[in-house]
Amino acid sequence: MTQTATSERPDDGYITQDGRKIGGMLMEMRNITLRFGGVVAIKDISFNIREGEIRAIIGPNGAGKSSMLNVISGFYHPQEGDVIFRGEKRPRMKPYQVARLGIARTFQNIALFGGMSVLDNIMTGRLTHMRAGLVQQALWWGSAQREEVKNREKVEKIIDFLEIQHIRKTPVARLPYGLKKRVELARALAAEPKLLLLDEPMAGMNVEEKEDMSRFILDVNDEFGTTIALIEHDMGVVMDLSDRVVVMDYGKKIGDGTPDEIRNNQAVIDAYLGVAHD
Numbered sequence: 001m002t003q004t005a006t007s008e009r010p011d012d013g014y015i016t017q018d019g020r021k022i023g024g025m026l027m028e029m030r031n032i033t034l035r036f037g038g039v040v041a042i043k044d045i046s047f048n049i050r051e052g053e054i055r056a057i058i059g060p061n062g063a064g065k066s067s068m069l070n071v072i073s074g075f076y077h078p079q080e081g082d083v084i085f086r087g088e089k090r091p092r093m094k095p096y097q098v099a100r101l102g103i104a105r106t107f108q109n110i111a112l113f114g115g116m117s118v119l120d121n122i123m124t125g126r127l128t129h130m131r132a133g134l135v136q137q138a139l140w141w142g143s144a145q146r147e148e149v150k151n152r153e154k155v156e157k158i159i160d161f162l163e164i165q166h167i168r169k170t171p172v173a174r175l176p177y178g179l180k181k182r183v184e185l186a187r188a189l190a191a192e193p194k195l196l197l198l199d200e201p202m203a204g205m206n207v208e209e210k211e212d213m214s215r216f217i218l219d220v221n222d223e224f225g226t227t228i229a230l231i232e233h234d235m236g237v238v239m240d241l242s243d244r245v246v247v248m249d250y251g252k253k254i255g256d257g258t259p260d261e262i263r264n265n266q267a268v269i270d271a272y273l274g275v276a277h278d
């Protein structure tokens, strides 16, 4: 996607050059600080994510990117700052409660059930939508069955969309790496998230797998209107996919803007070239 415009946009949204609709604020991180004992992983960082946007968080190793993703997904709780989701301050929540709000994620190191089939793995992504617990399922078999059928339909649609019909019965452990990553994406999508967090979706992939994954990320965003925030080290991918990019270095935010703005940001260039700073 070519990006020439600036990151200054009207509050209620805009249309991208390739015709996608970007809306108002979906999430705002306000003055987030996160410490681990004496280590300050995130220092007073603010940024926002708009509805429908593909937003990247980049930075050198140890910059604090994973920590930030973990704050967004509720794994870490910042000592300072607020997380605003859909206009409301999010109270301290457990990750499963954050998932119920509509935030799903994939992991850098694939976190699937190796012995289970692709289909069953993706079904686990529907758990946040399942109302019937085990006891309910036993007592109200009819409604639990209807729910199962509905969940299956959603999952089948995702399987078609991500072109993994041919491996639906295959145990995940037997799949090549690129396909495992695609199954992880499918499982996260099964939760029908408003915000999808991707932790290094291209890590360990060959060129062809990266091209496939890039296409699927764009298609998911376009077809389902899913807002996506991703951490990624592959600069080519980041600059191609993202509407806007946040750059972190040593826990601080050193850049925030469109790919073009980031490419021309001297602090960002210095950080990647390893220029010393105070």
Ligand SMILES: Nc1ncnc2c1ncn2[C@@H]1O[C@H](COP(=O)(O)OP(=O)(O)OP(=O)(O)O)[C@@H](O)[C@H]1O
Residues within 6 Å of the ligand: 036, 039, 040, 041, 059, 060, 061, 062, 063, 064, 065, 066, 067, 068
């Ligand atoms: N659970 C933790 N306990 C203690 N320190 C941590 C923890 N998680 C992260 N850190 C520290 O916080 C800082 C930021 O780490 P983080 O993993 O967020 O960076 P990153 O940008 O994701 O790095 P990478 O690209 O190498 O994955 C580092 O100094 C790291 O050692």
